[in-house]
Amino acid sequence: MKVAVFGLGYVGSVTAACLAANGHDVWGVDVDTAKVDPITQGRSPVVEPGLDELVAAGVAAGRMHATTDPRLALEGADVSLICVGTPSTPSGSTDLTYIRRAVEDIAIASRTVAPPASGFHSIVIRSTVPPGTVDEVVAAVLAEHAGGDGFTFGTAMCPEFLREGSGLADFFTPPFVVVGTAEPRVGGALTELFGFLPTEVQVVDVRTAEALKYACNAFHATKVSFANEMGRIFRCYGVDSREVMRLFVQDTSLNISPTYLRPGFAFGGSCLPKDLRSVLHLARVNDTDLPLLAGTLATNDLIIRDIVDRVLAGPGREVALLGLSFKTATDDLRESPSVELAERLIGKGYNLRIYDSIVNPSRLIGANKRHVQSKLPHLERVLTDDPVEALRGADLALVSTTDTEVVDALLGCPPARTIDLSGRLGAAVEALPGYEGAGW
Numbered sequence: 001m002k003v004a005v006f007g008l009g010y011v012g013s014v015t016a017a018c019l020a021a022n023g024h025d026v027w028g029v030d031v032d033t034a035k036v037d038p039i040t041q042g043r044s045p046v047v048e049p050g051l052d053e054l055v056a057a058g059v060a061a062g063r064m065h066a067t068t069d070p071r072l073a074l075e076g077a078d079v080s081l082i083c084v085g086t087p088s089t090p091s092g093s094t095d096l097t098y099i100r101r102a103v104e105d106i107a108i109a110s111r112t113v114a115p116p117a118s119g120f121h122s123i124v125i126r127s128t129v130p131p132g133t134v135d136e137v138v139a140a141v142l143a144e145h146a147g148g149d150g151f152t153f154g155t156a157m158c159p160e161f162l163r164e165g166s167g168l169a170d171f172f173t174p175p176f177v178v179v180g181t182a183e184p185r186v187g188g189a190l191t192e193l194f195g196f197l198p199t200e201v202q203v204v205d206v207r208t209a210e211a212l213k214y215a216c217n218a219f220h221a222t223k224v225s226f227a228n229e230m231g232r233i234f235r236c237y238g239v240d241s242r243e244v245m246r247l248f249v250q251d252t253s254l255n256i257s258p259t260y261l262r263p264g265f266a267f268g269g270s271c272l273p274k275d276l277r278s279v280l281h282l283a284r285v286n287d288t289d290l291p292l293l294a295g296t297l298a299t300n301d302l303i304i305r306d307i308v309d310r311v312l313a314g315p316g317r318e319v320a321l322l323g324l325s326f327k328t329a330t331d332d333l334r335e336s337p338s339v340e341l342a343e344r345l346i347g348k349g350y351n352l353r354i355y356d357s358i359v360n361p362s363r364l365i366g367a368n369k370r371h372v373q374s375k376l377p378h379l380e381r382v383l384t385d386d387p388v389e390a391l392r393g394a395d396l397a398l399v400s401t402t403d404t405e406v407v408d409a410l411l412g413c414p415p416a417r418t419i420d421l422s423g424r425l426g427a428a429v430e431a432l433p434g435y436e437g438a439g440w
Protein backbone atom coordinates (compact mmCIF):
# COMPACT_ATOMS: atom_id res chain seq x y z
CA MET A 1 0.00 0.00 0.00
CA LYS A 2 1.06 3.61 -0.37
CA VAL A 3 0.92 5.18 3.08
CA ALA A 4 1.25 8.86 4.02
CA VAL A 5 2.40 9.53 7.60
CA PHE A 6 1.71 13.04 8.90
CA GLY A 7 4.04 14.07 11.73
CA LEU A 8 7.52 12.56 11.96
CA GLY A 9 8.13 12.75 15.70
CA TYR A 10 8.51 9.68 17.91
CA VAL A 11 5.31 7.99 16.78
CA GLY A 12 5.37 9.01 13.12
CA SER A 13 9.01 8.19 12.40
CA VAL A 14 8.79 4.77 14.07
CA THR A 15 5.50 4.04 12.29
CA ALA A 16 6.87 5.13 8.92
CA ALA A 17 10.12 3.16 9.22
CA CYS A 18 8.39 -0.01 10.48
CA LEU A 19 5.76 0.05 7.73
CA ALA A 20 8.49 0.63 5.14
CA ALA A 21 10.42 -2.32 6.59
CA ASN A 22 7.31 -4.35 6.02
CA GLY A 23 7.26 -3.55 2.32
CA HIS A 24 4.88 -0.60 2.14
CA ASP A 25 5.63 2.55 0.16
CA VAL A 26 5.75 5.12 2.96
CA TRP A 27 5.79 8.90 2.61
CA GLY A 28 6.39 10.88 5.78
CA VAL A 29 5.24 14.50 5.94
CA ASP A 30 6.31 17.06 8.50
CA VAL A 31 6.06 20.84 8.62
CA ASP A 32 9.47 20.87 10.31
CA THR A 33 12.47 20.39 8.03
CA ALA A 34 14.49 19.28 11.07
CA LYS A 35 12.37 16.09 10.93
CA VAL A 36 12.28 15.71 7.16
CA ASP A 37 15.96 16.34 6.30
CA PRO A 38 17.48 13.56 8.46
CA ILE A 39 15.14 11.01 6.87
CA THR A 40 16.00 12.06 3.34
CA GLN A 41 19.65 11.59 4.39
CA GLY A 42 18.85 8.11 5.71
CA ARG A 43 18.88 8.95 9.44
CA SER A 44 16.29 8.97 12.18
CA PRO A 45 14.93 12.42 13.17
CA VAL A 46 14.52 11.27 16.81
CA VAL A 47 16.62 9.28 19.26
CA GLU A 48 15.14 5.80 19.30
CA PRO A 49 17.20 2.58 19.54
CA GLY A 50 17.39 0.80 16.17
CA LEU A 51 15.54 3.50 14.27
CA ASP A 52 18.60 4.92 12.45
CA GLU A 53 19.25 1.52 10.89
CA LEU A 54 15.62 0.99 9.95
CA VAL A 55 15.32 4.45 8.35
CA ALA A 56 18.61 3.91 6.48
CA ALA A 57 17.37 0.57 5.14
CA GLY A 58 13.96 1.98 4.19
CA VAL A 59 15.43 4.97 2.36
CA ALA A 60 18.05 2.83 0.59
CA ALA A 61 15.32 0.43 -0.57
CA GLY A 62 13.29 3.36 -1.93
CA ARG A 63 10.38 2.50 0.35
CA MET A 64 10.73 5.40 2.79
CA HIS A 65 10.53 9.06 1.82
CA ALA A 66 10.08 12.30 3.70
CA THR A 67 8.76 15.64 2.51
CA THR A 68 7.19 18.88 3.67
CA ASP A 69 4.79 18.71 0.73
CA PRO A 70 1.57 16.81 1.54
CA ARG A 71 0.80 16.45 -2.16
CA LEU A 72 3.78 14.17 -2.79
CA ALA A 73 2.64 11.95 0.05
CA LEU A 74 -1.03 11.92 -0.86
CA GLU A 75 -0.69 11.20 -4.58
CA GLY A 76 -2.15 7.72 -5.07
CA ALA A 77 -2.00 6.98 -1.33
CA ASP A 78 -4.46 4.51 0.18
CA VAL A 79 -4.03 5.59 3.80
CA SER A 80 -2.96 8.66 5.78
CA LEU A 81 -1.79 8.04 9.33
CA ILE A 82 -1.91 11.22 11.40
CA CYS A 83 0.77 11.18 14.11
CA VAL A 84 1.03 14.89 14.92
CA GLY A 85 1.32 16.19 18.47
CA THR A 86 -1.75 16.73 20.67
CA PRO A 87 -0.27 18.76 23.53
CA SER A 88 -2.04 20.01 26.66
CA THR A 89 -3.31 23.57 26.79
CA PRO A 90 -2.80 25.48 30.06
CA SER A 91 -6.30 24.35 31.15
CA GLY A 92 -5.40 20.69 30.54
CA SER A 93 -7.58 20.36 27.46
CA THR A 94 -6.14 18.75 24.35
CA ASP A 95 -4.88 21.10 21.69
CA LEU A 96 -6.19 19.70 18.42
CA THR A 97 -4.73 22.46 16.25
CA TYR A 98 -2.19 20.13 14.61
CA ILE A 99 -4.83 17.45 14.00
CA ARG A 100 -7.09 19.99 12.28
CA ARG A 101 -4.21 21.31 10.24
CA ALA A 102 -3.10 17.85 9.08
CA VAL A 103 -6.65 16.90 8.02
CA GLU A 104 -6.97 20.23 6.22
CA ASP A 105 -3.63 19.60 4.48
CA ILE A 106 -4.91 16.20 3.29
CA ALA A 107 -8.19 17.64 1.99
CA ILE A 108 -6.47 20.50 0.16
CA ALA A 109 -3.68 18.30 -1.27
CA SER A 110 -6.27 15.80 -2.56
CA ARG A 111 -7.63 18.46 -4.93
CA THR A 112 -4.46 18.54 -7.01
CA VAL A 113 -3.16 14.97 -6.99
CA ALA A 114 -4.27 11.64 -8.43
CA PRO A 115 -6.41 9.49 -6.09
CA PRO A 116 -5.55 5.86 -5.33
CA ALA A 117 -6.81 3.31 -7.86
CA SER A 118 -9.77 2.46 -5.60
CA GLY A 119 -10.65 6.16 -5.16
CA PHE A 120 -10.96 5.44 -1.43
CA HIS A 121 -8.59 7.02 1.06
CA SER A 122 -8.53 6.23 4.80
CA ILE A 123 -7.69 9.11 7.15
CA VAL A 124 -6.54 7.49 10.37
CA ILE A 125 -5.73 9.29 13.63
CA ARG A 126 -2.87 7.65 15.54
CA SER A 127 -2.33 10.60 17.87
CA THR A 128 -4.01 10.47 21.26
CA VAL A 129 -7.28 12.42 21.03
CA PRO A 130 -10.42 12.74 23.19
CA PRO A 131 -13.57 10.72 22.37
CA GLY A 132 -15.56 12.53 19.70
CA THR A 133 -12.53 13.96 17.85
CA VAL A 134 -12.96 11.82 14.72
CA ASP A 135 -16.75 12.24 14.60
CA GLU A 136 -16.76 15.94 15.34
CA VAL A 137 -13.40 17.63 14.71
CA VAL A 138 -12.10 15.57 11.78
CA ALA A 139 -15.56 15.41 10.18
CA ALA A 140 -15.99 19.18 10.55
CA VAL A 141 -12.64 19.92 8.87
CA LEU A 142 -13.50 17.57 6.00
CA ALA A 143 -16.92 19.20 5.64
CA GLU A 144 -15.30 22.64 5.52
CA HIS A 145 -12.47 21.75 3.15
CA ALA A 146 -13.81 19.62 0.34
CA GLY A 147 -11.35 17.09 -1.04
CA GLY A 148 -10.54 16.35 -4.68
CA ASP A 149 -13.24 14.86 -6.91
CA GLY A 150 -11.58 11.48 -7.27
CA PHE A 151 -11.15 10.98 -3.50
CA THR A 152 -13.68 9.38 -1.16
CA PHE A 153 -12.54 9.69 2.45
CA GLY A 154 -13.23 7.35 5.34
CA THR A 155 -12.01 8.07 8.87
CA ALA A 156 -10.81 6.05 11.84
CA MET A 157 -8.99 6.14 15.14
CA CYS A 158 -6.16 3.64 15.54
CA PRO A 159 -4.31 4.48 18.77
CA GLU A 160 -0.57 3.87 19.01
CA PHE A 161 0.80 2.10 22.10
CA LEU A 162 4.55 2.34 21.61
CA ARG A 163 6.82 3.72 24.33
CA GLU A 164 9.84 5.86 23.62
CA GLY A 165 13.05 3.89 24.11
CA SER A 166 11.44 0.61 23.06
CA GLY A 167 9.46 2.02 20.15
CA LEU A 168 10.43 -0.55 17.51
CA ALA A 169 9.81 -3.59 19.71
CA ASP A 170 6.52 -2.08 20.90
CA PHE A 171 5.45 -1.34 17.33
CA PHE A 172 6.05 -4.91 16.20
CA THR A 173 4.47 -6.50 19.31
CA PRO A 174 1.65 -4.17 20.33
CA PRO A 175 -0.67 -5.16 23.21
CA PHE A 176 -3.54 -4.87 20.74
CA VAL A 177 -4.35 -3.32 17.39
CA VAL A 178 -7.65 -1.49 17.70
CA VAL A 179 -9.33 0.32 14.83
CA GLY A 180 -12.29 2.52 15.68
CA THR A 181 -14.39 3.21 12.63
CA ALA A 182 -17.91 3.06 11.30
CA GLU A 183 -16.60 2.58 7.74
CA PRO A 184 -15.93 -1.05 6.79
CA ARG A 185 -13.55 -0.03 3.99
CA VAL A 186 -11.27 1.70 6.52
CA GLY A 187 -11.42 -1.36 8.76
CA GLY A 188 -10.47 -3.48 5.74
CA ALA A 189 -7.58 -1.20 4.75
CA LEU A 190 -6.09 -1.19 8.24
CA THR A 191 -6.57 -4.92 8.67
CA GLU A 192 -4.49 -5.28 5.50
CA LEU A 193 -1.91 -2.67 6.57
CA PHE A 194 -1.38 -4.15 10.05
CA GLY A 195 -2.06 -7.74 9.06
CA PHE A 196 1.63 -8.63 9.56
CA LEU A 197 1.47 -7.91 13.29
CA PRO A 198 1.11 -10.88 15.65
CA THR A 199 -2.09 -9.40 17.11
CA GLU A 200 -5.47 -9.56 15.37
CA VAL A 201 -6.92 -6.25 14.26
CA GLN A 202 -10.04 -5.49 16.33
CA VAL A 203 -12.53 -3.14 14.69
CA VAL A 204 -14.62 -1.27 17.26
CA ASP A 205 -16.71 1.87 17.65
CA VAL A 206 -14.61 5.00 16.98
CA ARG A 207 -15.13 6.55 20.43
CA THR A 208 -14.15 3.30 22.12
CA ALA A 209 -10.81 3.41 20.30
CA GLU A 210 -10.32 7.06 21.25
CA ALA A 211 -11.14 6.37 24.92
CA LEU A 212 -8.99 3.24 25.07
CA LYS A 213 -5.69 5.09 24.84
CA TYR A 214 -6.71 7.42 27.69
CA ALA A 215 -7.83 4.43 29.77
CA CYS A 216 -4.44 2.78 29.22
CA ASN A 217 -2.39 5.83 30.10
CA ALA A 218 -4.56 6.77 33.09
CA PHE A 219 -4.18 3.20 34.38
CA HIS A 220 -0.42 3.17 33.86
CA ALA A 221 -0.11 6.46 35.72
CA THR A 222 -2.35 5.08 38.50
CA LYS A 223 -0.16 1.98 38.79
CA VAL A 224 2.96 4.10 39.24
CA SER A 225 1.30 6.30 41.84
CA PHE A 226 -0.22 3.30 43.65
CA ALA A 227 3.20 1.67 43.98
CA ASN A 228 4.67 4.98 45.13
CA GLU A 229 1.93 5.48 47.73
CA MET A 230 2.64 1.96 49.04
CA GLY A 231 6.29 2.99 49.32
CA ARG A 232 5.45 6.27 51.09
CA ILE A 233 3.33 4.68 53.79
CA PHE A 234 5.16 1.40 54.44
CA ARG A 235 8.54 3.13 54.58
CA CYS A 236 7.24 4.76 57.79
CA TYR A 237 7.02 1.23 59.24
CA GLY A 238 10.46 0.07 58.10
CA VAL A 239 8.95 -2.05 55.30
CA ASP A 240 10.80 -2.42 51.99
CA SER A 241 7.87 -1.86 49.65
CA ARG A 242 9.85 -3.29 46.72
CA GLU A 243 9.58 -6.64 48.48
CA VAL A 244 5.87 -6.08 49.15
CA MET A 245 5.26 -5.33 45.48
CA ARG A 246 7.46 -8.23 44.34
CA LEU A 247 5.03 -10.51 46.15
CA PHE A 248 1.98 -8.41 45.25
CA VAL A 249 2.46 -8.93 41.50
CA GLN A 250 2.61 -12.71 41.95
CA ASP A 251 -1.16 -12.67 42.48
CA THR A 252 -2.37 -12.85 38.90
CA SER A 253 -5.84 -13.79 40.05
CA LEU A 254 -6.93 -10.62 41.83
CA ASN A 255 -4.00 -8.15 41.65
CA ILE A 256 -2.59 -8.28 38.12
CA SER A 257 -5.65 -9.48 36.25
CA PRO A 258 -8.94 -8.30 34.72
CA THR A 259 -10.63 -8.76 38.10
CA TYR A 260 -12.10 -5.52 39.51
CA LEU A 261 -11.65 -3.72 36.20
CA ARG A 262 -15.30 -3.71 35.10
CA PRO A 263 -17.14 -0.41 35.44
CA GLY A 264 -20.21 -0.85 37.62
CA PHE A 265 -21.19 -0.10 41.17
CA ALA A 266 -19.20 0.82 44.30
CA PHE A 267 -17.00 -1.57 46.24
CA GLY A 268 -17.99 -2.60 49.72
CA GLY A 269 -18.03 -5.54 52.06
CA SER A 270 -16.25 -6.32 55.27
CA CYS A 271 -12.68 -5.80 54.04
CA LEU A 272 -11.99 -3.23 51.31
CA PRO A 273 -13.48 -0.10 52.94
CA LYS A 274 -12.21 -1.09 56.40
CA ASP A 275 -8.66 -1.81 55.29
CA LEU A 276 -8.46 1.23 53.06
CA ARG A 277 -9.50 3.33 56.07
CA SER A 278 -6.77 1.62 58.12
CA VAL A 279 -4.08 2.48 55.55
CA LEU A 280 -5.32 6.08 55.44
CA HIS A 281 -5.22 6.20 59.22
CA LEU A 282 -1.64 4.91 59.21
CA ALA A 283 -0.86 7.69 56.75
CA ARG A 284 -2.48 10.34 58.92
CA VAL A 285 -0.58 9.38 62.07
CA ASN A 286 2.62 9.57 60.02
CA ASP A 287 1.74 12.95 58.50
CA THR A 288 1.78 11.34 55.09
CA ASP A 289 -0.72 12.21 52.36
CA LEU A 290 -1.99 9.40 50.17
CA PRO A 291 -4.26 11.31 47.79
CA LEU A 292 -4.71 8.41 45.38
CA LEU A 293 -6.05 6.07 48.07
CA ALA A 294 -8.06 8.85 49.74
CA GLY A 295 -9.51 9.62 46.33
CA THR A 296 -10.51 5.98 45.97
CA LEU A 297 -12.88 6.28 48.92
CA ALA A 298 -14.17 9.58 47.56
CA THR A 299 -14.83 8.01 44.13
CA ASN A 300 -16.65 5.13 45.79
CA ASP A 301 -19.01 7.51 47.50
CA LEU A 302 -19.53 9.47 44.27
CA ILE A 303 -20.69 6.30 42.51
CA ILE A 304 -23.48 5.88 45.08
CA ARG A 305 -24.31 9.58 44.96
CA ASP A 306 -24.53 9.53 41.15
CA ILE A 307 -27.06 6.70 41.25
CA VAL A 308 -29.15 8.50 43.90
CA ASP A 309 -29.07 11.67 41.77
CA ARG A 310 -30.14 9.72 38.70
CA VAL A 311 -33.05 8.19 40.60
CA LEU A 312 -34.03 11.63 41.91
CA ALA A 313 -33.91 13.08 38.41
CA GLY A 314 -36.43 10.54 37.06
CA PRO A 315 -40.15 10.11 37.63
CA GLY A 316 -41.82 7.86 40.21
CA ARG A 317 -41.12 6.99 43.83
CA GLU A 318 -41.56 3.20 43.79
CA VAL A 319 -38.18 1.46 43.56
CA ALA A 320 -37.30 -2.21 43.29
CA LEU A 321 -33.79 -2.85 44.62
CA LEU A 322 -32.63 -6.20 43.30
CA GLY A 323 -29.50 -7.33 45.13
CA LEU A 324 -28.61 -6.11 48.61
CA SER A 325 -25.38 -7.75 49.71
CA PHE A 326 -22.13 -6.23 48.43
CA LYS A 327 -21.79 -8.90 45.76
CA THR A 328 -23.64 -11.87 44.34
CA ALA A 329 -23.49 -15.15 46.28
CA THR A 330 -22.89 -13.78 49.76
CA ASP A 331 -25.25 -12.78 52.55
CA ASP A 332 -22.72 -10.35 54.07
CA LEU A 333 -24.36 -6.96 54.40
CA ARG A 334 -21.49 -5.18 56.13
CA GLU A 335 -20.74 -1.95 54.25
CA SER A 336 -22.74 -3.08 51.27
CA PRO A 337 -23.10 -0.11 48.90
CA SER A 338 -26.60 -1.38 48.05
CA VAL A 339 -27.57 -0.99 51.71
CA GLU A 340 -26.19 2.55 51.62
CA LEU A 341 -28.13 3.21 48.41
CA ALA A 342 -31.32 1.84 50.01
CA GLU A 343 -30.90 3.96 53.11
CA ARG A 344 -30.31 7.15 51.12
CA LEU A 345 -33.38 6.54 48.95
CA ILE A 346 -35.59 5.67 51.95
CA GLY A 347 -34.27 8.82 53.61
CA LYS A 348 -35.41 10.80 50.58
CA GLY A 349 -38.92 9.39 50.82
CA TYR A 350 -38.75 6.63 48.21
CA ASN A 351 -40.72 3.42 48.70
CA LEU A 352 -38.40 0.46 48.29
CA ARG A 353 -39.07 -3.22 47.76
CA ILE A 354 -35.87 -5.19 48.10
CA TYR A 355 -35.08 -8.66 46.80
CA ASP A 356 -31.85 -10.57 47.31
CA SER A 357 -31.76 -14.29 46.65
CA ILE A 358 -29.64 -14.94 49.72
CA VAL A 359 -30.60 -12.08 52.00
CA ASN A 360 -34.33 -12.79 51.93
CA PRO A 361 -36.67 -13.06 54.89
CA SER A 362 -37.12 -16.80 54.63
CA ARG A 363 -33.37 -17.47 54.48
CA LEU A 364 -32.04 -14.98 57.01
CA ILE A 365 -30.26 -16.85 59.77
CA GLY A 366 -27.75 -16.44 62.56
CA ALA A 367 -25.47 -13.42 62.74
CA ASN A 368 -26.80 -11.94 59.53
CA LYS A 369 -30.40 -12.09 60.82
CA ARG A 370 -29.27 -10.36 64.02
CA HIS A 371 -27.33 -7.78 61.95
CA VAL A 372 -30.43 -6.98 59.87
CA GLN A 373 -32.73 -6.89 62.91
CA SER A 374 -30.47 -4.64 64.97
CA LYS A 375 -28.81 -2.40 62.35
CA LEU A 376 -31.27 -2.44 59.46
CA PRO A 377 -34.76 -3.08 60.89
CA HIS A 378 -36.31 -0.71 58.36
CA LEU A 379 -34.75 -2.76 55.54
CA GLU A 380 -36.08 -6.02 56.93
CA ARG A 381 -39.60 -4.65 56.61
CA VAL A 382 -39.17 -4.00 52.87
CA LEU A 383 -37.38 -7.27 52.01
CA THR A 384 -39.38 -9.68 49.88
CA ASP A 385 -38.55 -13.23 48.90
CA ASP A 386 -39.77 -12.87 45.33
CA PRO A 387 -38.21 -10.60 42.66
CA VAL A 388 -41.52 -10.37 40.78
CA GLU A 389 -43.12 -9.12 43.99
CA ALA A 390 -40.35 -6.52 44.35
CA LEU A 391 -40.96 -5.35 40.78
CA ARG A 392 -44.76 -5.15 41.07
CA GLY A 393 -45.74 -1.48 40.70
CA ALA A 394 -42.12 -0.33 40.61
CA ASP A 395 -41.28 2.76 38.53
CA LEU A 396 -37.65 1.82 38.56
CA ALA A 397 -35.41 -1.17 39.22
CA LEU A 398 -31.88 -0.82 40.58
CA VAL A 399 -30.08 -4.07 39.88
CA SER A 400 -26.77 -5.06 41.41
CA THR A 401 -27.15 -8.84 41.17
CA THR A 402 -26.89 -11.17 38.20
CA ASP A 403 -29.10 -13.90 39.70
CA THR A 404 -31.03 -15.69 36.98
CA GLU A 405 -34.33 -15.31 38.84
CA VAL A 406 -33.78 -11.54 38.84
CA VAL A 407 -32.96 -11.51 35.11
CA ASP A 408 -36.06 -13.64 34.43
CA ALA A 409 -38.21 -11.33 36.57
CA LEU A 410 -36.92 -8.24 34.73
CA LEU A 411 -37.70 -9.84 31.38
CA GLY A 412 -41.10 -11.08 32.59
CA CYS A 413 -42.32 -7.81 34.11
CA PRO A 414 -39.95 -5.05 32.95
CA PRO A 415 -40.19 -1.78 34.87
CA ALA A 416 -40.32 1.52 33.00
CA ARG A 417 -36.70 2.11 33.96
CA THR A 418 -33.84 -0.24 34.88
CA ILE A 419 -30.48 0.98 36.14
CA ASP A 420 -27.97 -1.84 35.79
CA LEU A 421 -25.28 -1.65 38.47
CA SER A 422 -23.66 -4.96 37.57
CA GLY A 423 -23.04 -4.64 33.85
CA ARG A 424 -23.67 -8.33 33.47
CA LEU A 425 -27.41 -8.64 33.02
CA GLY A 426 -27.12 -9.78 29.41
CA ALA A 427 -28.24 -8.55 26.01
CA ALA A 428 -31.94 -9.31 26.55
CA VAL A 429 -32.18 -7.05 29.61
CA GLU A 430 -30.03 -4.40 27.93
CA ALA A 431 -32.51 -4.38 25.03
CA LEU A 432 -35.43 -3.53 27.35
CA PRO A 433 -36.89 -0.04 26.90
CA GLY A 434 -35.74 2.16 29.78
CA TYR A 435 -32.48 0.24 30.35
CA GLU A 436 -29.56 2.34 31.61
CA GLY A 437 -26.05 1.23 32.49
CA ALA A 438 -24.35 2.55 35.60
CA GLY A 439 -21.34 3.82 33.69
CA TRP A 440 -21.95 2.95 30.05
Ligand SMILES: NC(=O)c1ccc[n+]([C@@H]2O[C@H](COP(=O)([O-])OP(=O)(O)OC[C@H]3O[C@@H](n4cnc5c(N)ncnc54)[C@H](O)[C@@H]3O)[C@@H](O)[C@H]2O)c1
Nearest residue numbers: 007009010011030031032084085086098102127128160164
Ligand atom coordinates in the same frame (compact mmCIF):
# COMPACT_ATOMS: atom_id res chain seq x y z
N1 LIG B 1 5.70 9.69 22.20
C1 LIG B 1 5.10 8.57 22.54
O1 LIG B 1 5.69 7.66 23.15
C2 LIG B 1 3.68 8.32 22.14
C3 LIG B 1 3.14 7.03 22.19
C4 LIG B 1 1.83 6.80 21.78
C5 LIG B 1 1.06 7.88 21.35
N2 LIG B 1 1.59 9.14 21.35
C6 LIG B 1 0.76 10.22 20.83
O2 LIG B 1 1.10 10.38 19.45
C7 LIG B 1 1.05 11.76 19.08
C8 LIG B 1 2.40 12.19 18.57
O3 LIG B 1 3.35 12.07 19.60
P1 LIG B 1 4.91 12.29 19.34
O4 LIG B 1 5.58 12.07 20.63
O5 LIG B 1 5.32 11.50 18.14
O6 LIG B 1 4.91 13.86 18.97
P2 LIG B 1 6.14 14.74 18.46
O7 LIG B 1 5.95 16.10 19.02
O8 LIG B 1 7.44 14.03 18.69
O9 LIG B 1 5.92 14.81 16.88
C9 LIG B 1 4.84 15.47 16.29
C10 LIG B 1 5.30 15.95 14.92
O10 LIG B 1 4.15 16.43 14.21
C11 LIG B 1 4.63 17.46 13.37
N3 LIG B 1 3.48 18.22 12.82
C12 LIG B 1 2.70 19.15 13.42
N4 LIG B 1 1.76 19.58 12.56
C13 LIG B 1 1.93 18.92 11.39
C14 LIG B 1 1.26 18.93 10.15
N5 LIG B 1 0.20 19.69 9.90
N6 LIG B 1 1.72 18.10 9.18
C15 LIG B 1 2.77 17.31 9.40
N7 LIG B 1 3.46 17.27 10.58
C16 LIG B 1 3.04 18.07 11.54
C17 LIG B 1 5.56 18.26 14.26
O11 LIG B 1 6.42 19.08 13.53
C18 LIG B 1 6.29 17.12 14.96
O12 LIG B 1 7.48 16.73 14.30
C19 LIG B 1 0.57 12.50 20.33
O13 LIG B 1 -0.82 12.58 20.28
C20 LIG B 1 0.98 11.59 21.46
O14 LIG B 1 0.16 11.77 22.60
C21 LIG B 1 2.89 9.37 21.71
